[in-house]
Amino acid sequence: MKIEYRDICVRLGGKKILHRVNLEAESGKITGIIGPNGCGKSTLLKTTLGIYPKDSGDIFLDGSSLNGYSNKQLASLYGYVGQESSCIFDFTVYEIVSMAVSTKGKKRKRTETDIVMDSLKRLGIASMKDRNIQNLSGGERKMVFIARAFAQNVDTIILDEPTNHLDIRHQLFILDTLKRSKKTIIIVLHDLRLAAHYCDCLYLMDQGKNVCHGKPKEVLKKETVRRVFGVDGFAFEKEDGTLDFDLQMN
Numbered sequence: 007m008k009i010e011y012r013d014i015c016v017r018l019g020g021k022k023i024l025h026r027v028n029l030e031a032e033s034g035k036i037t038g039i040i041g042p043n044g045c046g047k048s049t050l051l052k053t054t055l056g057i058y059p060k061d062s063g064d065i066f067l068d069g070s071s072l073n074g075y076s077n078k079q080l081a082s083l084y085g086y087v088g089q090e091s092s093c094i095f096d097f098t099v100y101e102i103v104s105m106a107v108s109t110k111g112k113k114r115k116r117t118e119t120d121i122v123m124d125s126l127k128r129l130g131i132a133s134m135k136d137r138n139i140q141n142l143s144g145g146e147r148k149m150v151f152i153a154r155a156f157a158q159n160v161d162t163i164i165l166d167e168p169t170n171h172l173d174i175r176h177q178l179f180i181l182d183t184l185k186r187s188k189k190t191i192i193i194v195l196h197d198l199r200l201a202a203h204y205c206d207c208l209y210l211m212d213q214g215k216n217v218c219h220g221k222p223k224e225v226l227k228k229e230t231v232r233r234v235f236g237v238d239g240f241a242f243e244k245e246d247g248t249l250d251f252d253l254q255m256n
């Protein structure tokens with residue numbers, strides 16, 4: 007599915023946070039959102055689910071406006087993995103993931119157990135199924151919430167810094183899993199190396215506005231990186247054709 011954010015304006019606590027932000031996420035591609043702390047990345051994602059109301063602007067799914075959809079309807083359209091992965095209730099990993107499996111109005115060939123276990127296996131955490139979510143580490147919890155997004159069995163997954171709390175092996179594993187899924191992925195990333203390597207398209211934001219977008223090599227140019235992040239770095243193509251990011255540290 008293709009998602010388009012058109013001219014999204016958001017005001018929070020009387021302050022304008024997003025100023026006519028645009029974004030298009032193509033079907034089956036990974037679209038990354040990057041930008042300094044506080045520039046509005048999470049706010050944009052939260053408008054997708056109606057967590058924050060829009061002042062103006064609209065979001066379209068495959069060309070149809072989602073204006074007027076309830077938060078519940080919006081939540082059923084996307085898998086969402088927020089920054090927070092804490093849970094105050096005593097649920098097992100299995101129970102958390104099973105909450106995403108919708109039984110309403112769908113004739114399913116697979117049982118709830120199949121769907122939950124497939125999602126846990128996909129994330130390599132099937133052995134944790136009976137553990138209390140509260141007793142897991144931050145990284146383990148993050149994996150559970152990503153498994154839950156897969157169990158929802160929707161075309162689009164939206165993730166806010168999913169690599170947060172994960173060790174480097176799991177960061178790569180998660181991004182490889184998302185890439186292989188061929189779903190429409192919108193992802194906020196801080197690590198510009200991961201953004202350059204894994205994203206098909208990047209949107210750079212600053213101070214609640216779009217700065218530029220395009221292929222990682224076009225966005226992560228030396229001048230742009232210096233202007234927006236205040237550091238020296240740039241994306242470059244390696245011999246095998248994949249992209250990397252060179253951060254110069256003095």
Ligand SMILES: Nc1ncnc2c1ncn2[C@@H]1O[C@H](COP(=O)(O)OP(=O)(O)OP(=O)(O)O)[C@@H](O)[C@H]1O
Binds near residue numbers: 018023042046
């Ligand atoms: N509920 C809220 N009420 C008032 N201001 C808010 C609220 N949520 C976020 N903000 C402000 O909106 C701005 C954008 O925040 P947001 O969390 O979207 O940034 P971000 O780009 O995701 O940052 P980070 O990279 O640090 O996660 C910040 O200045 C933040 O303080």
